[in-house]
Amino acid sequence: MDYFEYYYKPKRPSLLIIIIVALLSSFLGGIIALAFFSPQQTLPPREGDLIPPPQDSNRDFKWEIKDYQRTPVVEAVQRVSPAVVGISNYVNQRDIFRGTTQLVKRGVGSGVIIDPSGYIVTNYHVIERGEVIIVTLDNGEELEAEVIGSDPGTDLAVLKVNRSGLPSAEFGDSDRLVVGEVAIAIGNPTGLELQQSVAVGVISATDRSLEVYEWVFSLIQTDAAINPGNSGGPLVNAIGQVIGINSVKISNAEGLGFAIPSNIVRNVVNEIVRYGEVRRPMIGIMINEISPIIARQYNLATDHGLYIVEVAPNSPAQAGGLRNNDIITHADGKKITSLRDFRMVMANKKIGDKVEIKVIRGEETLTLTVILAEYGY
Numbered sequence: 199m200d201y202f203e204y205y206y207k208p209k210r211p212s213l214l215i216i217i218i219v220a221l222l223s224s225f226l227g228g229i230i231a232l233a234f235f236s237p238q239q240t241l242p243p244r245e246g247d248l249i250p251p252p253q254d255s256n257r258d259f260k261w262e263i264k265d266y267q268r269t270p271v272v273e274a275v276q277r278v279s280p281a282v283v284g285i286s287n288y289v290n291q292r293d294i295f296r297g298t299t300q301l302v303k304r305g306v307g308s309g310v311i312i313d314p315s316g317y318i319v320t321n322y323h324v325i326e327r328g329e330v331i332i333v334t335l336d337n338g339e340e341l342e343a344e345v346i347g348s349d350p351g352t353d354l355a356v357l358k359v360n361r362s363g364l365p366s367a368e369f370g371d372s373d374r375l376v377v378g379e380v381a382i383a384i385g386n387p388t389g390l391e392l393q394q395s396v397a398v399g400v401i402s403a404t405d406r407s408l409e410v411y412e413w414v415f416s417l418i419q420t421d422a423a424i425n426p427g428n429s430g431g432p433l434v435n436a437i438g439q440v441i442g443i444n445s446v447k448i449s450n451a452e453g454l455g456f457a458i459p460s461n462i463v464r465n466v467v468n469e470i471v472r473y474g475e476v477r478r479p480m481i482g483i484m485i486n487e488i489s490p491i492i493a494r495q496y497n498l499a500t501d502h503g504l505y506i507v508e509v510a511p512n513s514p515a516q517a518g519g520l521r522n523n524d525i526i527t528h529a530d531g532k533k534i535t536s537l538r539d540f541r542m543v544m545a546n547k548k549i550g551d552k553v554e555i556k557v558i559r560g561e562e563t564l565t566l567t568v569i570l571a572e573y574g575y
Contacts, residue, residue: 270436271398274382277438279394280365281311282384282431284334285320285343285357289327301330308385308431309333309357310440311366312467318357319467320430321445322348325355333359334393347470351478352415352462353445356470367432370439372418372459375404383422383444383455385431397423399455406456407542415545417456418442424455433457465548479549479570482513483520487536499558502535503527506557518568520557527563528556544570 263272284306291302307324311317318333325331331343341359348355383397399422406419420433424444433442442457469476485504493501504526509515526534529543530553547553549572556565 274434274438275396278367278434280336281367283309284386285309286332287328288330307429310432311364314364314366316359316361322350322353322355324430347474349466349476352466354466367440369460370441372441372461375401380436381420381422382434385428387425387427420455477572479547480573482510482515484508514568514571519566524557524559
């Protein structure tokens, strides 16, 4: 036997060790089998739900507003939302294959009831070219509406449904708005499926001028979400007054929504209901804008303003003393650098209102008062 075999030859385990190992293996195997294959024990039944239902769930009447929910926004929405309606615009579409005609929905917008007798204000573009206008009330009832009149210049229209005792909204004073105050937009974004949705933001600006249907007037800017279906719906302040009618959203830009101020809405609606149209005041002049280039070319006394080409005979302008070749530099104290500036001043005027016009005539500067009259004088 060599050295390696003497020291490293393996030894057989004794009988006692084999018995001990076998007993331990049987014991451990039993425990494992019991853990995996024994029937699961069930917990004793619990009385009541783990998450109990709301305390008011068993009541059969309308939810009661809690103190923590009585915020100005909640109260304003509850006050106005019953007067917010959906407006569907239908047109007759001819099937050239069958030779028949059927009503097809052209678009959907919003509106607000302004009088319990059924008068509703909305945007002109919501009902534009519509042949049948359907109003969906707060309770889901649908009524056909009559178009009383419209004004593309301010993108407003007045409808009437044959129903009385309707909830109506109160109008506030848009001239008293403050940048930063709460603004709540209520309407039907993307359609009637999301009827009376609420979006909350702030007044971003109170005097933004935009051109709508070739007419310039002031708009309220807000960051409250205004989507296409919101058009015609109300913009509301924190005390539940309508301060504007949602009208325009700038595409590809977030937080840029615009509403027609309530004071403009009030004037336009009253004109439409009373006369069937909006009678706009006219001054009776033909004008051209003056630029610095034109001023140098013709050696004019000013590099801005409106050059009066012609004063119409028997017009308010002629009666107020305006003449051909006068240059308008200011109107009601506001500097006039473009036709847009002058339209902005005129947009807030009514028939019979006065406008102070400052003109340059030769080497003189004059301030004249013109009393506005209806178109056609």
